[in-house]
């Protein structure tokens with residue numbers, strides 16, 4: 121099982137848990153492009169800590185046990201320590217990657233990502249990007265207002281042409297990220313494909329407790345103004361949470377002690 125250690129190196133042995141949120145994107149020339157990048161924040165709760173990484177296309181990470189997600193009240197994958205121990209030498213695939221069903225990062229709908237049987241959602245070509253899109257949704261966003269160009273891009277994506285999603289250019293100035301330049305580092309929304317340079321970040325995002333430093337190296341994590349914040353959660357009331365319950369985690373039972381019990385049917 122490949123994972124990452126504190127130095128950002130990929131480990132292929134038994135150490136499959138990431139301790140602390142230290143790593144951003146990792147490049148390892150020797151291994152397959154799709155297994156090189158892991159998210160250092162939990163896909164369920166957006167917090168860091170001890171995470172298990174999916175070996176599929178999604179690059180996502182999850183709090184594996186309830187204890188690991190305790191700080192952020194994360195439902196987690198609800199593995200027991202014994203189950204985790206038994207999985208040490210097995211590659212972990214999340215439900216979405218197992219079933220090749222991924223969520224469009226724009227409209228939130230699930231679609232097949234199985235290109236052998238006709239995919240509905242396609243992944244951004246950027247190796248560090250873990251997001252899938254409907255061709256129509258992403259083409260419309262990339263060519264905002266230019267219908268002809270959007271339609272052409274949509275056709276190309278359906279035909280298999282690669283595309284880069286809007287997360288890789290600043291929403292304001294349309295320029296690229298420069299990690300070595302403080303002002304040109306990116307603030308990335310966790311809920312939609314929107315990124316800003318530090319210097320281009322709208323004031324209201326910085327002022328309304330929607331931005332976090334230090335969760336990801338050289339980047340700021342934000343929830344942009346599109347998403348209504350839930351004061352109890354401290355994050356937007358996630359439109360994908362209902363989806364997580366049913367599609368990602370499978371059956372849900374009520375646990376009298378903790379509220380929800382998320383059955384780990386992997």
Ligand SMILES: [Zn+2]
Nearest residue numbers: 162165183194
């Ligand atoms: Zn979590």
Ligand SMILES: [Zn+2]
Nearest residue numbers: 174178214217
């Ligand atoms: Zn996955």
Ligand SMILES: [Zn+2]
Nearest residue numbers: 224227254257
């Ligand atoms: Zn969509």
Ligand SMILES: [Zn+2]
Nearest residue numbers: 244246249285
């Ligand atoms: Zn992307």
Ligand SMILES: [Zn+2]
Nearest residue numbers: 290293317320
């Ligand atoms: Zn900018």
Ligand SMILES: [Zn+2]
Nearest residue numbers: 309311312344
């Ligand atoms: Zn957003």
